Amino acid sequence: MQASTTIDRFLITVSSFSRELNTARESVHVFQAIHKVLRRFFEIHSVFVLEESDEAWQVILSDDSFPLPREELDPLVDHTCERKSFSFFPVEEGTLLVLPSLQSGKVIGVFVAFIQSDPEEFLQENESILGFISFFSGLVLENLRLYHRVLDASQVQEELKRYFRAMLDSLDESICVWDPQFRRVFENASYASLQVDPSFEQILKDLAAKSFEQEKGFAIEKEIQGSFFSFNTVVMDSPLQVIIRMEDITHTKELERLRQIEKMRSEFVANISHELRTPLAAIKAYAETITDSLEAMDSETLSEFMGIIQDQSNHLEFLIDQLLDVTKVENHSLQLEIEDVSLHALIEETAKGLAKSFENNGVAYQEKIPEEDIKVRADPKRIRQVINNLVLNSIKYRDHDKEDPMVGVWAEWQHGESKVLLCVEDNGIGIPADYHQKIFDKFFRVDSSLTYSVEGTGLGLAITREIIEKHGEKIWLESEPGKGTRFFFTLQRAEA
């Protein structure tokens, strides 16, 4: 049998050492590997292991039977650190092997073994192996430290992630994040609870697309499936993603609407008192004058005064009727008396009743009605009220800068169709688009202030709409500020 050469034995030992280190995950495993390999060379009685940690020595392994107290061991360890080489120190009843783990010229671990072999028998070849272990163990220790640092770092990252996740989940706002391929890469708990359906999701994707396109975020409010949402988008650079924050502001909107109504209501009270007081004051003044000077009054003056009292009484009655009507609008208790009515008669009568108003305000009246007599299914009193309201509004809101203010009423129908379309048209000041829906709300006035540049209760259009809707018909308008307004409504034709 051929004896192993030094190189053979060196390789065999290094192989065993690297195999032992293969499963090392903690620094203690490295020292256990050193222990295991050195046991094959020396009769190791006990070991003591130190590892450098934050510039201080930590005891990693310490056998109870290790014979040397720290105060005797420390100078030997210091010497090893200074020389950066292993040493055998003869001690009582044995030898101490002090083996440093070297990394980048620093000692980061010290393996101490109490050996009971005869030191004089130690061979030179062990020196190469110990030297190698000294350097190689340092390398592995350093790698394990790096490995743990990476692990720690990813753990910190995980914790941070959980922390932010919890924070984002605690928000009432819903948050989602989209990548350029329109995949949702993040959602918070609030978003998940929304149970977003595909059409809603499409809206979010469109918002993301718009943000990517503009390369910046924006804010927008949208009505989706009967709820109001506010959206805020933010574009992130790296990675390129869009964050969308959204909030259901339906309740906020509703609250805002109620507040608006409350404001209008209080304005209305102030307004209506004023409206009622004006005719009442006139009636009172004229009645007092007549009572005080009945004898001195000629019949012509008396007749004029009585006429004024009658007019003002009528106006007062109109206002009170409106108030009663609006109550009916409130609880939808408006009653109609539907019959077959002549459209001609309806419009003619109304126009006749308004003739004085046209004259007084210098407004021209135009009319365009099909020649044949058309019968409609309607409550004649109420439809007259509608036309009356609309025309009076047109007069009220005429454009004082225009030389030829006008109001037109026209109606048309087509053969074979069951509905008649009526229109009240003017060339007045017009209504801004924002108000086209709101003007039908009760108490609403475009000027909406206590200045009353134009008198009125703000109830007319609310009542008008209620009447038309009670007929099962619709009312709408087209208007352009400065040009004029057209109110349209439909009525059902009476069967021939």
Added chain:
Amino acid sequence: MDLKTTIQQVEGLPSPDFVLQQIVETASSPSASAKELNEVASKDPGFVSKILKLANSAYYGLPRRVAKLTDAIMILGFKTVRNIAMSIFAGEEFFKFQSSVLDIRDLWSHSIAVAVTAETISERIGYSNKEEMFMCGLLHDIGKTVQGILFPQVFDGIVNLAKEKEMPYYEVEKKLDIPTHEVFAEYLLEKWNFPEVVLISAARHHRPLSLGQSIYSDALYIVHMSTFICERLEFGNNGSGAPISLKKEVWDELGFTTRMFVDVVDIVRSRRQKIQEFMNL
């Protein structure tokens, strides 16, 4: 100065005596035990006491005095004891000649500094065979002592010219086209039958890339780098009129960084005082 006479002249130089040769041989033999090395050395008690004196010096900073050679071997290791023995021999037999232009103690001081620096670099870059590197550093300029002992006028001439022209020693040798100190070192160490790594680093430390890729490349690079550092730090005096330039490839091959370089320089500086112990032999 032809090559043949040169070689013959080298034959006449002192060789390590029998005991030293045996110490070096035994300390280098893998199968040798501490006991064996002790037996070999004990034949020259005077030499043993010199070894113990150096082993107990501040340079090695032993936590306790050693009185026996076996203890010194145990604590410092075979190779370090061998290095000590070699240092004593080289210091006494080679770095002792007289020169009118250079204090040879400075050349000796430079050699020890290069030895320490080579060991320090090894530690810092993780080259585990560091005791061998001490030996390589220690003997890298042994060729200059050969020149100084055998051809004092030539040696003085090179040193003078180097000083005057502000050129590195080796560049002057090349310019004069004479056998360089690398060549003398190679002959001497070959004659002594020294380890190949020591021979190669002495014979090629100015031409670190001349070997291409070899198992001795790292050792050669380390000695080259050590020489550069010690010249820059003006550690001793190796007879050069200007420091050598560092080969960029050596820096890259050793994976050096500025941080490493600074670390090595700091450690070598801090060891400077202790290195003086070698001078007091």
